[in-house]
Amino acid sequence: xxxxxxxxxxxxxxxxxxxxxxxxxxxxxxxxxxxxxxxxxxxxxxxxxxxxxxxxxxxxxxxxxxxxxxxxxxxxxxxxxxxxxxxxxxxxxxxxxxxxxxxxxxxxxxxxxxxxxxxxxxxxxxxxxxxxxxxxxxxxxxxxxxxxxxxxxxxxxxxxxxxxxxxxxxxxxxxxxxxxxxxxxxxxxxxxxxxxxxxxxxxxxxxxxxxxxxxxxxxxxxxxxxxxxxxxxxxxxxxxxxxxxxxxxxxxxxxxxxxxxxxxxxxxxxxxxxxxxxxxxxxxxxxxxxxxxxxxxxxxxxxxxxxxxxxxxxxxxxxxxxxxxxxxxxxxxxxxxxxxxxxxxxxxxxxxxxxxxxxxxxxxxxxxxxxxxxxxxxxxxxxxxxxxxxxxxxxxxxxxxxxxxxxxxxxxxxxxxxxxxxxxxxxxxxxxxxxxxxxxxxxxxxxxxxxxxxxxxxxxxxxxxxxxxxxxxxxxxxxxxxxxxxxxxxxxxxxxxxxxxxxxxxxxxxxxxxxxxxxxxxxxxxxxxxxxxxxxxx
Numbered sequence: 001x002x003x004x005x006x007x008x009x010x011x012x013x014x015x016x017x018x019x020x021x022x023x024x025x026x027x028x029x030x031x032x033x034x035x036x037x038x039x040x041x042x043x044x045x046x047x048x049x050x051x052x053x054x055x056x057x058x059x060x061x062x063x064x065x066x067x068x069x070x071x072x073x074x075x076x077x078x079x080x081x082x083x084x085x086x087x088x089x090x091x092x093x094x095x096x097x098x099x100x101x102x103x104x105x106x107x108x109x110x111x112x113x114x115x116x117x118x119x120x121x122x123x124x125x126x127x128x129x130x131x132x133x134x135x136x137x138x139x140x141x142x143x144x145x146x147x148x149x150x151x152x153x154x155x156x157x158x159x160x161x162x163x164x165x166x167x168x169x170x171x172x173x174x175x176x177x178x179x180x181x182x183x184x185x186x187x188x189x190x191x192x193x194x195x196x197x198x199x200x201x202x203x204x205x206x207x208x209x210x211x212x213x214x215x216x217x218x219x220x221x222x223x224x225x226x227x228x229x230x231x232x233x234x235x236x237x238x239x240x241x242x243x244x245x246x247x248x249x250x251x252x253x254x255x256x257x258x259x260x261x262x263x264x265x266x267x268x269x270x271x272x273x274x275x276x277x278x279x280x281x282x283x284x285x286x287x288x289x290x291x292x293x294x295x296x297x298x299x300x301x302x303x304x305x306x307x308x309x310x311x312x313x314x315x316x317x318x319x320x321x322x323x324x325x326x327x328x329x330x331x332x333x334x335x336x337x338x339x340x341x342x343x344x345x346x347x348x349x350x351x352x353x354x355x356x357x358x359x360x361x362x363x364x365x366x367x368x369x370x371x372x373x374x375x376x377x378x379x380x381x382x383x384x385x386x387x388x389x390x391x392x393x394x395x396x397x398x399x400x401x402x403x404x405x406x407x408x409x410x411x412x413x414x415x416x417x418x419x420x421x422x423x424x425x426x427x428x429x430x431x432x433x434x435x436x437x438x439x440x441x442x443x444x445x446x447x448x449x450x451x452x453x454x455x456x457x458x459x460x461x462x463x464x465x466x467x468x469x470x471x472x473x474x475x476x477x478x479x480x481x482x483x484x485x486x487x488x489x490x491x492x493x494x495x496x497x498x499x500x501x502x503x504x505x506x507x508x509x510x511x512x513x514x515x516x517x518x519x520x521x522x523x524x525x526x527x528x529x530x531x532x533x534x535x536x537x538x
Contacts, residue, residue, distance in 0.1 A: 074198025087434025110449030132165025262457030324455025
């Protein structure tokens with residue numbers, strides 16, 4: 001899956017003694033009285049300067065290792081997807097439990113990725129990345145020696161926590177290591193392309209070394225140890241900042257329980273008492289999260305007024321549905337090829353070769369389309385690709401050559417994640433206020449990972465119910481894929497009818513934006529918190 005979302009999740013950092021420039025307040029007549037009535041305030045230059053001790057060759061080495069870090073964590077992630085069925089068989093688990101191998105990593109990674117960026121701000125991005133890398137390596141190594149299915153899934157879920165710490169903090173380090181300009185942009189582009197590459201390697205390596213999954217841990221050691229040795233220690237962005245611990249606990253608990261319930265339902269059924277109890281508990285916890293964030297949190301991790309932005313709430317639903325459809329397609333494409341066509345994991349990896357090529361090209365194409373096509377139409381194109389891809393797999397005959405429907409399904413699907421993410425970030429950025437840009441980008445990115453796992457839970461529940469009623473596992477697979485078609489169609493309708501770029505014909509900032517900027521700047525100077533540059537467009 002594309003991890004371009006991580007690029008927007010972490011703001012560039014600011015050195016503690018950045019040069020000062022005058023705040024560039026608007027000169028429009030309607031804002032002049034605000035400008036004149038406010039005291040003169042200096043604002044830091046919020047672009048990270050390159051540490052003097054970091055040579056160009058060292059910067060290249062650090063950046064390459066940071067890109068490789070994302071390859072490693074995506075390799076671990078997708079190894080469970082491509083090999084979920086084969087691994088569950090080798091561990092003696094029932095077929096209905098197999099989806100947990102794929103869903104467990106994405107569940108914890110998607111849930112904690114938003115919190116990890118904030119932790120990096122307070123405790124240091126380098127420290128959080130290294131801690132996440134060490135945790136990922138240890139959990140992956142331990143999973144290689146698990147002979148019990150539930151222990152293996154538990155270790156993968158814990159490994160996902162390490163992946164959540166790696167992603168946003170790696171992007172922060174790329175931005176702080178490289179000065180603004182072409183090198184930084186190219187580096188972030190490589191970081192985005194590392195996701196499909198890592199996913200492909202996960203499938204390829206697992207197919208070649210199914211019984212020796214400890215190679216994942218070896219990759220972690222050879223990646224994160226050099227990062228620790230080469231990267232310089234720097235002060236944290238917000239060393240005096242506070243973490244919304246209660247809000248984080250309530251929010252993450254509700255998301256984990258809700259996801260767990262849907263992924264567990266295919267295995268135990270909805271008649272199981274704890275399924276209902278946990279589902280109700282997740283709803284109660286989420287209500288408590290909303291209440292806390294609205295009325296009690298001093299520094300909320302999710303300011304609820306962000307949802308007042310036009311199109312934003314509907315946009316989140318469209319993005320979530322798309323990534324749920326993506327998670328559904330990936331898993332059932334794996335099951336169809338391995339269970340119905342009896343491909344080995346290595347054959348599946350080879351058959352997925354077009355994905356890594358086209359997904360990398362999709363990132364470039366999405367960037368080219370941004371200034372040429374309205375974002376909601378880029379989002380619509382991405383939605384159509386996953387819709388048609390699910391249709392091709394849902395209608396696939398039992399006996400057919402790879403090139404007829406599977407190949408075009410792989411090609412089309414590869415464009416969806418980058419198109420949906422890129423368009424979602426553009427619309428979100430133009431919908432919310434300036435001080436909400438980082439939060440909006442983080443939410444869009446979180447939906448990518450969490451939606452994959454949640455969609456798999458819904459689809460597996462449908463598959464199990466239909467297969468039980470019809471007595472046909474193939475019919476269950478088709479039903480799950482048609483679920484992906486249905487939610488993609490709903491996402492397309494919602495996008496075309498309700499999602500719009502916010503029209504903004506102002507020149508300069510509104511009066512309340514100016515006041516807000518000055519308040520944020522005062523706080524930044526007092527605490528060292530990074531803020532977006534004042535001249536950035538809304």
